[in-house]
Amino acid sequence: MAINGSYASPVADAEYPRAFEAGTGGLLAQFYNGLNGYSLALTFVLLLVAYDQFKYVWNKGSIVGPTWKMPFIGPFLSSVNPKMDEYKAKWASGELSCVSVFHKFVIIASSRDMARKVFNSPSFVKPCVVDVAYKLLRPSNWVFLDGRAHVDYRKGLNGLFTRQALETYLPGQEEVYEKYFAKFLDISQNENNGNPVPYMPVFRELMCAVSCRTFVGHYMSDAAVKKIADDYYKITAALELVNFPIIIPFTRTWYGKKAADMVLNEFSICAAKSKARMAVGGDITCIMDGWIKSMLESEKYRQKIAKGIVVDDSEKPAMLLRVFSDFEIAMTVFTFLFASQDATSSASTWLFQIMADRPELLDRVREENLAVRDGDRDQKFSMDILERMPYTRAVVKETLRYRPPVIMVPYVAKKSFPVTDSYTAPKGSMVIPSVWPALHDPEVYPQPDSFDPERWISGDAEKAVKNWLVFGTGPHYCLGQTYAQLNLMAMIGKASMHLNWKHHVTPLSEDIKVFATIFPMDDCPLVFSKRD
Numbered sequence: 001m002a003i004n005g006s007y008a009s010p011v012a013d014a015e016y017p018r019a020f021e022a023g024t025g026g027l028l029a030q031f032y033n034g035l036n037g038y039s040l041a042l043t044f045v046l047l048l049v050a051y052d053q054f055k056y057v058w059n060k061g062s063i064v065g066p067t068w069k070m071p072f073i074g075p076f077l078s079s080v081n082p083k084m085d086e087y088k089a090k091w092a093s094g095e096l097s098c099v100s101v102f103h104k105f106v107i108i109a110s111s112r113d114m115a116r117k118v119f120n121s122p123s124f125v126k127p128c129v130v131d132v133a134y135k136l137l138r139p140s141n142w143v144f145l146d147g148r149a150h151v152d153y154r155k156g157l158n159g160l161f162t163r164q165a166l167e168t169y170l171p172g173q174e175e176v177y178e179k180y181f182a183k184f185l186d187i188s189q190n191e192n193n194g195n196p197v198p199y200m201p202v203f204r205e206l207m208c209a210v211s212c213r214t215f216v217g218h219y220m221s222d223a224a225v226k227k228i229a230d231d232y233y234k235i236t237a238a239l240e241l242v243n244f245p246i247i248i249p250f251t252r253t254w255y256g257k258k259a260a261d262m263v264l265n266e267f268s269i270c271a272a273k274s275k276a277r278m279a280v281g282g283d284i285t286c287i288m289d290g291w292i293k294s295m296l297e298s299e300k301y302r303q304k305i306a307k308g309i310v311v312d313d314s315e316k317p318a319m320l321l322r323v324f325s326d327f328e329i330a331m332t333v334f335t336f337l338f339a340s341q342d343a344t345s346s347a348s349t350w351l352f353q354i355m356a357d358r359p360e361l362l363d364r365v366r367e368e369n370l371a372v373r374d375g376d377r378d379q380k381f382s383m384d385i386l387e388r389m390p391y392t393r394a395v396v397k398e399t400l401r402y403r404p405p406v407i408m409v410p411y412v413a414k415k416s417f418p419v420t421d422s423y424t425a426p427k428g429s430m431v432i433p434s435v436w437p438a439l440h441d442p443e444v445y446p447q448p449d450s451f452d453p454e455r456w457i458s459g460d461a462e463k464a465v466k467n468w469l470v471f472g473t474g475p476h477y478c479l480g481q482t483y484a485q486l487n488l489m490a491m492i493g494k495a496s497m498h499l500n501w502k503h504h505v506t507p508l509s510e511d512i513k514v515f516a517t518i519f520p521m522d523d524c525p526l527v528f529s530k531r532d
Helices: 024-034 037-060 084-093 112-119 133-137 147-161 163-191 200-219 222-238 252-279 287-306 326-357 359-372 390-402 481-498
Strands: 096-101 104-109 125-127 411-413 430-433 499-503 512-515 517-520 525-530
Touching (some): 104 112, 133 252, 133 326, 147 163, 147 287, 163 200, 163 287, 163 525, 200 252, 200 287, 200 326, 222 326, 326 499, 359 481, 390 481
Antiparallel strands (some): 512 517
């Protein structure tokens, strides 16, 4: 047998097949040589998906929610057009449940007690609406402030909703109702020849006009009021619970921002006019006047004290307020409009529909309104008249319970929030107390899906204060809750005496459309006629 006597290594032979490359360096070289831009991008995306899933599962913990999250967007596509049945299913799934949309982890508090805990935990949560709300309402808006900064505003605003103050606003409100009731007739009889048309958009315009007259009086022109009423829809669309978190040109948030800028500019102009008029002793005709007059009185008192002038205690204002800038006043009044516009539009739409579908209840409202006016239907509003209408009040309260305009109120966790002994909401998560379940609890409101004003007169509904979450509770409860109810009472009472209306019932009339607040799915087709 021939022997190879060469000492040369086989791998040194150029003709020897290089089937094996020894050492770790060779393996790494092969790995890096195989990488390209596509594979790097794919690896990066897969890592992000894994992180997104891990973060969701970690935040979810033990509460009810989907096992996995659709990468990045979560249930965004289905949430663009929210369904009331889906909300009800979520509430029924557990007292705490969750979803995750984009970067936002959302916890839904469904039970009355869980909702109340969120409302009453200002050290852990604060109102947030949605991300874009800070851009539309402005980050320094009083509703986003905490502690002393929030109290600084609120102490001057409480006095704007007293009985005496509310009576001051009634003439302006009645003026708007008379104008729009004539418009209702024109739309039904002249423009549409007695055929039914959806009145929800008209009610939105009406409520915007009432709000603007109440908040800023006649400092704003009718044309500006109409412009705000027309454009406010864009603000509502931009502030829906699920939306793009950034403002992109020609999207709903972009149009909403432009509309919000216009409203703030109009309110700033009104503030300057009110300051000038109040400075020369003008009468208070709107909320803005009342607030600014208190500011000027406080400033006058401070100036006297600074000059060493002895001032009698009787001259000291009940609340010493700082003088807010025109834009600060505008931001605050904007929040009043934000809080009232969609909610009262929803309530008024349901109220007209419900009364049309239950003529026997409308008859009782009409009889009561005529009785307190001694049969004179043209007698003007007064607080005395409104306070002597228990049945009309019961109808309004039952409407707000049966179809609460605001079904959820978003808050954000300022820090880790121990909602229960076994679950802590992570900092930065959205925590949403729900209102609907508490207002439809059969143990508190028997037959909750039936409309029954009597429960507020002869029943126990008035005693269920813990379930009455229509206007929230806690430090951020709605300042205008009395105003809102009296406004609706005045509206439906006056309408009952001067108008007849019929509801064109459709298969969608009782279905609920969720658009910030809730409306009939068919937008409430009605026909109005004059009542002799």
